[in-house]
Amino acid sequence: MSDKEKLSTIIDPDELKKEIMAKYPGKVQKKRSKGFVVNDPKDESLEIQANVRTIPGIITQRGCTYAGCKGVILGPTRDVVNIVHGPIGCSFYAWLTRRNQTRPLTEEDENFMTYAFSTDMQDSNIVFGGEAKLKKAIKEAYEMFKPHSIAIFSTCPVGLIGDDVHAVAREMKAELGINIFGFSCEGYRGVSQSAGHHIANNKIFSNVVGINDEKVVDSKFRMNMMGEYNIGGDAFLLEDYFKEMGIELVASFSGNSTIESYEYAHKVDLNVVMCHRSINYIAEMMEKKYGIPWFKVNFIGAHASAKSLIKIAEYYGDDEMIKKTKELVDREMKRVEEVIAEVRPKLEGKTAMMFVGGSRAHHYQELFAEVGMETVAAGYEFAHRDDYEGRRVIPNIKIDADTRNIEDLTVEKLDEQFRPDLQERKAKLEKSEFAFENYDGMMPEMRKGALVIDDISHHESEELIAKVKPDIFCAGIKEKYVIQKHGIPLKQLHSYDYGGPYAGFQGAINFYREIERMLTTNVWKMVDAPWKEEPEIVGSVVTEYC
Amino acid sequence: MKSPHKTYTATRNACKLCAPLGASMAYKGIQGCVPIIHGSQGCATYVRRYMISHFREPVDIASSNFSEESTIFGGGPNLKMALTNVGNQYKPHHIGISTTCLSETIGDDVPQIIQEFRKEQPDLSHVGLAHAATPSYCGSHIDGFHHAIVAVIKNLSDKTLKNDKIVLLPGMLSPADYRYLKDVFDFMGQDVILLPDLSESLDNPHWHDYKRIPDGGTTPQELFEIGGSKGFIQFGDVFNRGASANTVSKRKIETPGSVLSDKYQLKGKTVGMPIGINATDRFFEAVLEMSGKQMPERYEKERGRLVDAYTDGHKYVFEKRAVVYGEEDFVIGLTEFLSEIGVEPVLIATGGKSNVFESIIKEKLQTGHQPKIMTGADFEEISEQCKDVNPDFIIGHSKGYYISKQLNVPLIRVGFPIHDRIGGQRVKHIGYEGTHELFDRIVNALLEYKQSNNAIGYKYL
């Protein structure tokens, strides 16, 4: 055991928490303590505070509601022109900054992802209203591209001056004859991006999903994938697996996707959910309305991917598919095991921390575990309690003003399109402990004494690093240079540091290699100049094996 | 000649950023200053992300985190809480506040809120507070930058200490540029106050112990000396005239220079961005005149080497056609330089909309060239115009990359933001040395282009 490993086990997590909290003034301390939990996977009464407002002046990595709606959910969809209604910055900053990839089927296929449309409001629009300008912008976009659809995103000032983007959308839709819809996703509406996900889910569900019932979708096995955003080409790998299994992927919400495919996305037999936080709403609503079952999958980590693929095959219950899937898994796992055997001895016993997203901080723990690394602290940026503690706590989650702000759609069963056959299949499978509508969250899978921290602040991450000295820290670009100044390598799990894909089997291999590279770099050895009298080892990660 | 291009209502791929970004960048150049953006948290997060991906450094900017409630009852309580928390956690010398479109639309009275905060938090009375109103519907990032400097002068500076220093207001340039300027004054033996001083705080070395507030920036001592200094020199022909990147607002804007003159009766000189030999000569002349110092031999030589390089490289750049875009003052500087080395700037574009851009460009052009000049332009308009002008290269920040890709011509990355290459903070643009680097980069990009588009593969050019 290296000194550092000892350190991470010697430290008493409760003491550490006390120390970190002690630096906050009373009120802040009280609030932050609830979002900073020492884990015990067996203790069902353990609660974490999540999805509450960040305290003003405490620096957060969270974005706004608009970012969640436009950037996350609608960002990766290529056949929609996204018009940001507001002053210029909001649009500019969301212009092609996520690394979603897309693959139009032909050269002529629409792809508007590279555009940043904005009404670029000026003071006269703020004073006299911006609806007229918005209408003009919509007409322009229509004339320029004749796009499949147009979406309008409201930014903060819009809500305040009272522009009715929905009325504008309806009017323009009637006039231009394409689908046009607006989102009331002003940045202040919610606690974080998460509110924007919900708002996006609602609108996509009510204005897009199911509007094309004519389209013939008649392959034998049909599925939607949800909550996969095709960062670094993750979805492309998964699409290949599904193809090999004989499944038609009808729509993906929303990596490598089109609005057009959402319109007939109700013609599937199954929805699988990757990122529970951002997309569970649509999955739930589709089940209510159309009777399509959903369950949670995870394609981050080779073992998790194998399990998820086999579960999908078992759901369909088709012998041929099960056989093909097992072959696929065996073939791929062989390659994966070879790399693990090579990499694991170098990484075994190292520690990781990850603070990111609404599902990644959970999913990536599997990948690290496969190479023998332990996650000693983790947390989300914009998740809710169910993402930590599991869906079982949903009925107990306190509804605060921010949550109430976002409409919960009332969805009713649509008799003519409802699929009782799928519900029967679900009931049958449930008897054999096949889980649907499931997500157990991050906490049950982390060890006792690990720290679970929601919306971690700079102060907290600095202290954690100083005291626990993890070997690697996973977060995003905003934390990257802070953490690296501490001498700890940071792996970006939003944009993958321009690497990837990391999903599925090849993705797992890519990730192991990447972590090996990061933990064996020579850089940290050079921190101290040779003429320094007592060299301090700053990034002690490397000294053992290179 | 102003080209008759079709005007659009929507902005498609903007060629400007928003005002709190510029303000926060300027505040980062004040020692011990933590910026707060007063509005919803998304703006601060986006601004941080943008600055971080350019500078690749920690960039802490706090937010007053508006909720729906704040949009109804005002953001006072949130701002006060943000000030308190930043004050306690960072122990800053100053806090630099800029407002967002939201808090401005609501009409928050920030000076009033600050007064209340002062009463309620006497323990933080030592923390200086600067406040700039920076709604982005009244200007772009470059306005924000200037407003923040104005705020620093008004709220944080003084003239308690009489001195022989020169105040230098360089504007939005890279840390490498700021370091160059510091060296110039150092070498001349003339004390200088850089306002702001971006030479270090956004390009830090690796640290042993983490620093919540990076080193560097205009010091509190220097802020006290501003009013008692010898005078000031400011870079830029547009914004220092009180123009805004937004003509719609028609407000005559206070400039750092005008405030220095009004508040302290300081005399100042305005020179353009010192890019190219002529512009750098004017800068040195201004410094020599104000300081009474001699031109150091070192810079004579630097200048000489640059002239030598111009003659060496002339055959490669002469009559090449360039598209240039970015902030107005910066573009004006680049244009003068390009025209000086024999490049024809065929399309000169800015997202700003000041009234003075075109006329200044025309003054600066040495040849009889008639470039297309676009103000209030976005990248789609630039892209459309590019098809007619047939450029050999494009010069500007990373956002224009897609145009260079469409046209298959090199992009010389300058200015802000550069987030698709490493080292944006170390790109030097100004002085003889910065010009020299820029010149070499342009020539080499053209040579490389020639080589890689040639079947034979000449290795002797």
Ligand code: SF4
């Ligand atoms: S609201 Fe204004 S300040 Fe905020 S990001 Fe948008 S343009 Fe910038």
Ligand code: SF4
């Ligand atoms: S103004 Fe609102 S919508 Fe725009 S970036 Fe800021 S918080 Fe987000």
